[in-house]
Amino acid sequence: MTQTSHKELPKRSDVNTELTWKLEDMFSSDEAWEEEFKKVKDLVEKIKGFHGKLSESPAVLADCMKVYEEMGLAMERVYVYAKMRRDEDNGNTKYQALTDRAASLNVHVSSAISFLVPEILDMPEERLESFIRNEKLADYKFYLEEIKRQKEHVLSAQEEEIIARMGEIAQAPQNIFGMLNNADMVFPTIKDENGEDIQITHGRFLQLMENQNRDVRKSAFTALYDTYKKQKNTIAATLNASVKKDVFYARVRKYPSALAAALDGDNIPIDVYTNLIKAVRDNLPAMYRYVSLRKKLLGVDQLHMYDLYVPMVKAVDFKVEYNEAMNLVEQGLAPLGAEYQSVLKEAFGSRWIDVYENQGKTSGAYSWGAYGTHPYVLLNYQNNVNNLFTLAHEMGHALHSYYSDHNQPYLYAQYKIFVAEVASTCNESLLMNHMLKITEDPRKRMYLLNYYLEQFRGTVYRQTMFAEFEKMIHEKVEQGEALTPETLCSMYYDLNVDYYGPDMVVDEDIKMEWARIPHFYNEFYVYQYATGFSAATALSQQILKEGQPAVDRYLSFLKSGGSDYPIQLLRKAGVDMASPEPVVEALRVFADVLEEMEKLAEEIK
Structure with a gap:
């Protein structure tokens, strides 16, 4: 497999089919999608028939929940397929239309089920408790307990329906940014x-x-x-609208802040977020030391922001073709055992992955899919070490979903965002361990150490900086202030000055970086890259040191999906994220790797 020439991107129709994902595994044709679309509409009418009847008996509620699951699964398949088809080429108007229809239908579904939670919570407390304990509702016990936990933030059935109908409008900032960023710009x-x-x-x-x-x-x-x-005015207005949407939802649901609202879905204490920022800020001197080493090794009088990604080790030919990347990922993840390896090989051999960039294709990388069909991975593969690790990362997501889907019912298969980055980053950690084991060339070894340090910089330091920026912009809006381009640029620039320290020339251009970060339209998501990286660092070390007992705990974690609160699931796997210690420990590893890099740099001068 060879990479497409970098001079001109191919059209989607010209891409080798073997290098594309096989969405036919989800729907054999667009006509089959249309049939599922119709099925969802029929199920919407069916579930409406339960309105006002849920408190009649546990059997009635159980029947309603079965329809709810069936409709949710069908809706998921409809939306995921349409959106992934559009992601192949955002300029394809056919799949733009399918995605719009799916989004509209999703709002229709949300509106139809908006009575469900308020009606459950309207039951007298003793009756609800008796329902939760009833054998007919055993499969829904955790779901019902979770509804009860969030009772104070659930509105009346009529208010919930109004909010549900707002869904399509609420998606507008993210959709507008996506089209501007991926199709028009x-x-x-x-x-x-x-x-x-x-x-x-x-x-x-x-x-x-x-x-x-x-x-x-x-x-x-x-x-x-x-x-x-x-485009700064347009993008600032789009981001401002997105933040206002977050604040609106938090306020109508009676949360003290948008941050509290975002974290409550995973039952995460706000201290986890603020402790992360504090721990990273307390360890900024290690980042300043890294910046100083980078400046020294690059041999520049001034280190600029555009010098942050270039390898500090010159004249190292470290290209990684896609075929080789697959082999290295398999080898690196061998400590996870034969069962994991088998699924990984199936993924590589059965077109789960859309490999290369083409005209109009959505940028970046992700893993996604629908329950009942294997997961998929979107890449825009380039032949370098970064993309090797991106492959390992996304396969971590994919196999987490695979294990969860195969071991949990639909209702509990979707794992929470807080644990979403753990499996992906654990894969990267194990791959790095393997790469350092097999790499004897001192310059290539330095290249890998540089990459590992960059992972810490990009995933712990940089994502925490993003998290702090998100916290600041939401607080601004909560205080009634406007997010003008000037305000956004000023805040973002100052954070870069703080995080990179005195040896970095913080170029004026970097103040626009906020404008290209799609994650800012998914409120308070990015901090979990940093917490996930910290948890994954601990888990990967346990796997390498303990062997099978740690692997068993880890695979059990992957199979648990969303069947418990994320902090509890991680505790069972062997790491306590309620404590700041995993973040502090990850930053200690950063300091140790930095020290090794400094020593090696002295030895091969």
């Missing part, structure tokens, strides 16, 4: 290190930032952010 062409034209794309930007030629890095950096700067 065109980045300029610059000269590469050979003087040839290369167009900047989302997928190529990091590759350009890793280019050893500093002029190429600077040109790409400036050109990308100049493009965003031209």
Whole structure:
């Protein structure tokens, strides 16, 4: 398998089918999708028939829950398929239309079931307790207990229906940003290190930032952010609308803040969020030390933001073709055992993965899918170490979903966001351990240590900086202040100054970086990259040191889905995220890796 020429992206129709995901495993055709779409509409009418009857008996509530699950699964399949088809090429109007129809239907579904929770909570407390204990509702015990826990934030049936009908409008900021960022925004062409034209794309930007030629890095950096700067008013208005939406929902549900509302869904204490920011800020001197080492190894008088991603080890040819990447990931994840390996090989051999970039394809990488069908992975693979680890990361998500779907009923299969990054990052940690074991060349070893340090910088430090930015912008709106482009740029610039320290020249262009981060439209999500990385660091060490007992605990965690609160699931796996210790421990590992890098740098000068 070879990478497509970087000069011109292929059209979707020209991509080798073997390098694309097989969405036919979900629906054999668009006509089959239409049939499922109709089924959802029929189930909507069926579930409406339970309105006002839920308190009659446990049997009636159980029957309603069965329809609820059937409708939820069908709706999930309808939406996921349409959106993933659109992600193949955002310019494809057919799948734009299918996605819009699916989104509208989803709002219709939300409206139809809006009576469910308020009606359950309207039961007298003793009656609800007796229902929860009833054998007919045994499969729904945790679900009903969770509803009861959030009782004070659930509104009347009529109010819940109004909020549900708002769903499509509430999605607008994220949808608008997605279309602007993935379909409409065109980045300029610059000269590469050979003087040839290369167009900047989302997928190529990091590759350009890793280019050893500093002029190429600077040109790409400036050109990308100049493009965003031209759209700063539009994107600021879009982000402002998204934050206002978050604040609106928090207030109508009687939460003290948008942050409290976001964390309550996973039953996560706010201290977990604030402790993370404090722990990272307390350990900023280690980041400053890293910046100083980077400046020294690159041999520059001033270190700029566009120097952050280029490997500190020069003249290392470390390209990783996709075929080799699959083999390395299999080898690196061998400590997880034969069962895990078997599923991984099935994924690699059965078109679960959409590999390369094409015109209009959604940028970045993700794992997604619908219950009852295997998970899928979207990549925009480039032949480098970063993309090798991205493959391992997304396969972590995919196999977490696979195990959860195969061991939990639909209602509990979806794991909470708080644990979502644990499996993916644990995979990366195990792969890094393997790569360091098999890499004897001192410069390649330094390259990997550099990459590992960058993982800490990007996943713990940088995502915590994002988390702090999110907290700040939500607080601004909660205080009645406007998020103007100037305000957003100023706050973001100052955070970069704080996080990178005195040896970093914080270029003016970086103040526009907030404008290109899609995660900001998914409120208070990014902090979980940092907490997940910390948990995964601990779990991977347990797997490597303890062997089978730790593997058994870990696989049990993957199979648990959303059947308990995430902090409880992680405790059973062997790590306590209610304590700041895992974050502090991860930052100790960062300091240890940094020390090894410093020593190795001295030895091979």
